[in-house]
Amino acid sequence: MINKGLIFIPTYNERENVGRLIDQLDELNFGFDYLFIDDNSPDKTGEFLDQLAIEKPYLFVIHRLKKLGIGSAHIDGIEWAYKHNYQILITMDSDFSHSPTLILELIKNSEIADVVVGSRFAKKNSLSEWNFLRKFLTHLGHLLTKLFFKMPFDATGALRLYRVDKIHSDCFNIGKSKGYSFFFESLYILYKNNYNIIEIAIDLPARTYGQSKMKFKDAVYSLYLLFKMVLQNLFFPSSFLVYQKNLEIQNSVDLIDEQGWDDYWAKQHSINNWLYDHIASLFRQIFIKPYLNSFIHKYLPKGSLLLHAGCGSGQVDFDITNNYAVIAMDFSMNALNLYRNNHIRIENLIQNDIRNMDLENESIDGIYSLGVMEHFEKADILLILEEFRRVLKNNGKAIIFWPPAFGLSVYFLKIWHFMMNKILSKNIKLHPPEVSLLRSKKQIIELSRESGFSLIEYRFGPRDLFTQVVIVLNKVDVK
Ligand SMILES: Nc1nc2c(ncn2[C@@H]2O[C@H](COP(=O)(O)OP(=O)(O)O)[C@@H](O)[C@H]2O)c(=O)[nH]1
Ligand SMILES: [Mg+2]
CATH class of the missing domain: 3.90.550.10 (Spore Coat Polysaccharide Biosynthesis Protein SpsA; Chain A)
Incomplete structure (x- = not known):
């Protein structure tokens, strides 16, 4: 009243x-x-x-x-x-x-x-x-x-x-x-x-x-x-966001940051990377964000519980957090702090290694992950997929954006590094090494078989200017 x-x-x-x-x-x-x-x-x-x-x-x-x-x-x-x-x-x-x-x-x-x-x-x-x-x-x-x-x-x-x-x-x-x-x-x-x-x-x-x-x-x-x-x-x-300053991040004190992710996220606004950050951010807003939205809406009903694995600062999933319940997970506390500033609705923020997540078995409807897999060796990728399988409900989907070695952004980054490091003599490393750029569809078919998923979509196309392969995995109960 x-x-x-x-x-x-x-x-x-x-x-x-x-x-x-x-x-x-x-x-x-x-x-x-x-x-x-x-x-x-x-x-x-x-x-x-x-x-x-x-x-x-x-x-x-x-x-x-x-x-x-x-x-x-x-x-x-x-x-x-x-x-x-x-x-x-x-x-x-x-x-x-x-x-x-x-x-x-x-x-x-x-x-x-x-x-x-x-x-x-x-x-x-x-x-x-x-x-x-x-x-x-x-x-x-x-x-x-x-x-x-x-x-x-x-x-x-x-x-x-x-x-x-x-x-x-x-x-x-x-x-x-x-x-x-x-x-x-x-x-x-x-x-x-x-x-x-x-x-x-x-x-x-x-x-x-x-x-x-x-x-x-x-x-x-x-x-x-x-x-x-x-x-x-x-x-x-x-x-323009009035963010959830009070939402607490569930942290894990015993994580060892081998790849230097916390440093990477702390340096986000350093002056050397300023131009790159802005070009990348614009690209994500214009191309990646609607592309991601289209996959999420295609495979997952609104309102379901999703995990954003390796969420980073979350520049691309603002619409998703407004329409789904999203648990954002990352290795780095700095990333999670940025993520919180970029969103107005978040189900939960968890600092975790995605190879070992504090989530219940079969509790999640869908997982999405962008720009994560390429930073891990194959053995770790299998561990990640195993964890995805464990926490997903039966028929749950994992939507993975994975830059391929033949993708345009890889060439763009090579040129950028060359210009900065060789021509301008600056020692710039834009992010931790990409050790597992995707090589072929065959590799993904094998990987999904090894990890007990079925591959339901594999897409490489013009909508994101040929920068990402999008893979959609379905968890099927093989018992
Ligand atoms: N306090 C105050 N009121 C203003 C000011 N400018 C306009 N108003 C009031 O705001 C309302 C709308 O203004 P109006 O001139 O009718 O704007 P219009 O309807 O868009 O042409 C009226 O009640 C005005 O008296 C201002 O600078 N200060
Ligand atoms: Mg008037």
Whole structure:
């Protein structure tokens, strides 16, 4: 049951509107508190609100010294809602472009959603009173946020409901916007963090009194921020995540790191490897991630329990952790720390040698592993597959990405090493040695037979630019 709600409204020169708006809100009798943040409006909206507040103990007014922007007002309003432990927060404009009667519908939907947004695109002609330029900007904003963020919502409107009792408050601290771009930036962060967002259809009449505070420079900044966010998402996808700082890593103290993996993960951001890291990361985002997704979805039903064996920093399985219960396992604590920062849902984080895992027999539905096998000798690969077989349920799948000696990335790496070490005379080693690059399909058929798996798919193709062989093994009970 919701018993503590706040309606937040920013104001700048809205004296003609606020009195009537408050009357209408009072009439609807939601029993919510109201918070106004006024930026020292020259028309004395702030003083007028103070007068009303004398008789209305549920009306709060914050005065800021000067016009600091609509986004910054929303951020302050949201922070105030968290500080005063409201369960839900509704935000709207003061100019009657958001009808107070819509609030009821926002509240109705808050039972099933974390965020409810008013959408001007769900109905035809919802912007009929607006001028051409404004309609154009609104539609352009919608088109771009849909196209670049794959976010199907009206992301630039201010009529929203937030379940502050369910949303991590850091979601509102990592954005950069002070102005109108706050709306799409904040919604994208919520979307990326997997909060459940739903829309209600609204009409948006033009404001009653006064004029819009939106300036041309707001549109230009929004466009700039949008492209910046697209790039940021490609190169640093985790920067929008509010991660599970508190999730504990189950560690094994007696591991011996023969191959130097902890050092490898500690050095991730060293300056020498900077360019390589970014090219590799971009490649993983664009090619490997959707490729991996396609295999996982093909062979494993959503929601099943998966093991990511040798998870590293987990740059490619963000979508998977959101749709499956994933146990991430790695040798290196540094890798597991990075993994935790890159994901918002993780079933468990375990430091283990994948040749000897602390997991129950037949407890896992599927395993995936990328760029791991090539670092082990054949005897160890057999030990790994034996462990996979032990922990997988009958009919469980192991999906393995294994770079072959004839793959393009191997040539690329050779050239890179040559350039760095011979031409630039830098002594660079990008990762521990690859002792077992895959050689042939025959090798895999033999390996799966020796380890008691049946090979159900072997793929080498253009979708990842011929860099990985993907092997899908099925555990069949041979008893
Ligand atoms: N506190 C504060 N409120 C603002 C600021 N800019 C706009 N607003 C308020 O935000 C709401 C929406 O602004 P408006 O000018 O109607 O934007 P539009 O509807 O997008 O044209 C109104 O209630 C404004 O008074 C600002 O810099 N500070
Ligand atoms: Mg308006």
